[in-house]
Amino acid sequence: SLGVTTTHTLTFTPHFKNTDHSLTMSKTFVKGTVSFDLQDHGSAIDALTNVTAGSKISAPSAPSAAGWHFIGWYKEPACTNAWNFASDVVNETMTLYAKWVQTFTVTYNSNGGSGTITDSNSPYDTGSTVTVKNSTGFTGATGKEFDHWNTAANNQGTTYATNATL
Numbered sequence: 001s002l003g004v005t006t007t008h009t010l011t012f013t014p015h016f017k018n019t020d021h022s023l024t025m026s027k028t029f030v031k032g033t034v035s036f037d038l039q040d041h042g043s044a045i046d047a048l049t050n051v052t053a054g055s056k057i058s059a060p061s062a063p064s065a066a067g068w069h070f071i072g073w074y075k076e077p078a079c080t081n082a083w084n085f086a087s088d089v090v091n092e093t094m095t096l097y098a099k100w101v102q103t104f105t106v107t108y109n110s111n112g113g114s115g116t117i118t119d120s121n122s123p124y125d126t127g128s129t130v131t132v133k134n135s136t137g138f139t140g141a142t143g144k145e146f147d148h149w150n151t152a153a154n155n156q157g158t159t160y161a162t163n164a165t166l
Contacts, residue, residue: 032093041065059085069100101125111139134162
């Protein structure tokens with residue numbers, strides 16, 4: 001149940017000769033709260049209060065957090081079952097949990113050369129496939145010709161060929 005039940009009872013007592021009849025009528029109004037747990041990312045979202053049992057709710061504005069991509073709202077902390085705002089209904093006071101995926105940024109450093117290469121798909125969600133760009137847009141340092149990308153300027157990191165996927 002939603003946790004707050006209000007029962008109003010009206011009693012009518014008609015008086016008849018030699019009888020006493022009572023009629024009791026009641027109506028129950030049930031309301032509850034939906035909270036939003038951001039799971040340690042983003043800014044707080046106000047809870048929805050006075051939600052009527054059996055009603056649908058509207059999605060709050062999507063939260064944001066640096067270095068994280070918001071995926072959606074879920075019914076449990078492990079984020080296994082997504083809440084469907086178009087069809088799911090609230091039947092009790094509850095908490096919805098934010099699902100996040102960490103992101104990473106891909107940058108290309110000219111390493112003494114000049115020019116700029118941008119990756120319009122960056123930042124990427126963790127687990128995404130990244131295709132390494134070619135060197136178009138860079139001019140090598142004087143006397144140098146592009147050979148490959150490396151994660152370290154001194155070429156002691158991980159080497160990647162252009163168009164490689166990771």
